[in-house]
Amino acid sequence: MWLVLSLLAATSFGLRGILYHWTSQQALNRNALLCGVFFSGALITLVCTLATGSAFTVSSLIGVQMGLLSFGANASMFKGFAVGKASIVAILTALPSAIVVVVAFAVWGETLNMAQLSSFIIIIAGILLVRYSNDITRGNLQGAQWGLLAMLLFAGNDLSGKWSTLMDAPLFPTLVCMFSSGSICFGLWWLRDMRSMRFDALEAGQAAQEIAAGSAAMEVTPANAGITGVTSNGNVTQNANPTAAAEAKAGNSAGLVIKRSWSFRRTFSVGMAVGITNAVGMMFIVTAFDVGKAGLVSAVTALNVLIVLLYTRFVVKERFSKLETIGISAAFAGILLMRLYGS
Numbered sequence: 232m233w234l235v236l237s238l239l240a241a242t243s244f245g246l247r248g249i250l251y252h253w254t255s256q257q258a259l260n261r262n263a264l265l266c267g268v269f270f271s272g273a274l275i276t277l278v279c280t281l282a283t284g285s286a287f288t289v290s291s292l293i294g295v296q297m298g299l300l301s302f303g304a305n306a307s308m309f310k311g312f313a314v315g316k317a318s319i320v321a322i323l324t325a326l327p328s329a330i331v332v333v334v335a336f337a338v339w340g341e342t343l344n345m346a347q348l349s350s351f352i353i354i355i356a357g358i359l360l361v362r363y364s365n366d367i368t369r370g371n372l373q374g375a376q377w378g379l380l381a382m383l384l385f386a387g388n389d390l391s392g393k394w395s396t397l398m399d400a401p402l403f404p405t406l407v408c409m410f411s412s413g414s415i416c417f418g419l420w421w422l423r424d425m426r427s428m429r430f431d432a433l434e435a436g437q438a439a440q441e442i443a444a445g446s447a448a449m450e451v452t453p454a455n456a457g458i459t460g461v462t463s464n465g466n467v468t469q470n471a472n473p474t475a476a477a478e479a480k481a482g483n484s485a486g487l488v489i490k491r492s493w494s495f496r497r498t499f500s501v502g503m504a505v506g507i508t509n510a511v512g513m514m515f516i517v518t519a520f521d522v523g524k525a526g527l528v529s530a531v532t533a534l535n536v537l538i539v540l541l542y543t544r545f546v547v548k549e550r551f552s553k554l555e556t557i558g559i560s561a562a563f564a565g566i567l568l569m570r571l572y573g574s
Contacts, residue, residue, distance in 0.1 A: 233523025243512030245538025267502020293410030311377030323378030332526030360558030
């Protein structure tokens with residue numbers, strides 16, 4: 232049963248990854264999007280809490296820890312992608328299940344039989360081959376520290392999910408706490424972004440005024456023969472300075488970019504739609520942690536990267552490399568072995 236739930240979680244998170252891939256191509260604020268994702272999860276799980284009559288308990292506060300870890304993991308991952316090599320960050324964020332296996336054994340005494348351990352190794356090897364297929368050199372480790380931090384935080388999130396089941400924390404109230412805390416964190420980060428954008432816009436506006444004032448004060452030189460210049464009211468005449476015209480054109484182009492950017496309402500609404508897949512995935516994975524071993528559940532759920540890869544192959548029309556093909560085959564072979572011998 233845990234394997235089915237883990238695969239359903241992987242499918243949900245894979246759909247989330249596809250939607251993340253699509254939204255990453257749009258002109259939007261990522262923190263506003265993720266705020267919507269977590270806010271949607273909070274609403275969905277709150278409705279489920281009220282519908283099932285589940286009560287909030289002290290143990291459900293573990294969800295706050297899960298939300299903070301999820302926020303930190305996503306923030307670290309995005310930071311790593313921004314300042315370093317995407318490949319090394321992606322490789323590190325594929326390894327949380329290895330940490331989960333070690334910690335689950337040390338803290339809760341969870342052990343794997345030989346078939347489960349073999350299947351686990353094959354799945355992890357397949358995921359790493361898929362991740363490692365991107366161009367990367369041994370000396371190119373920019374962003375590795377952020378990828379390492381993201382890996383640790385993602386592992387902590389999985390372990391917290393397992394801990395919540397061991398503490399008999401109610402599922403839906405725990406997830407309400409998780410999504411609410413994550414939504415608040417991303418919301419505060421978005422507000423910080425807006426404050427920074429307003430400050431930059433203010434500085435840009437002041438610079439534009441200085442440029443306009445300088446252009447209006449320019450005098451026509453003999454080198455500009457045939458150029459009428461700028462009238463007393465600041466309007467550019469027919470034969471105006473080409474430099475000023477170019478600056479005006481650049482300003483218009485910048486304005487078009489701003490107009491094409493997604494509004495907060497649209498970004499937040501799309502984030503709420505994406506949040507449905509995230510909320511469903513969390514319901515499946517926490518339930519899987521309740522009936523299965525943490526390391527195995529974490530490893531199978533990490534296969535969501537393969538779903539995203541299949542999307543890029545058949546929808547985006549990207550070709551598979553040899554390493555990607557081998558990695559996909561190994562990962563699916565590991566699932567089959569786990570299904571046959573890993574009970």
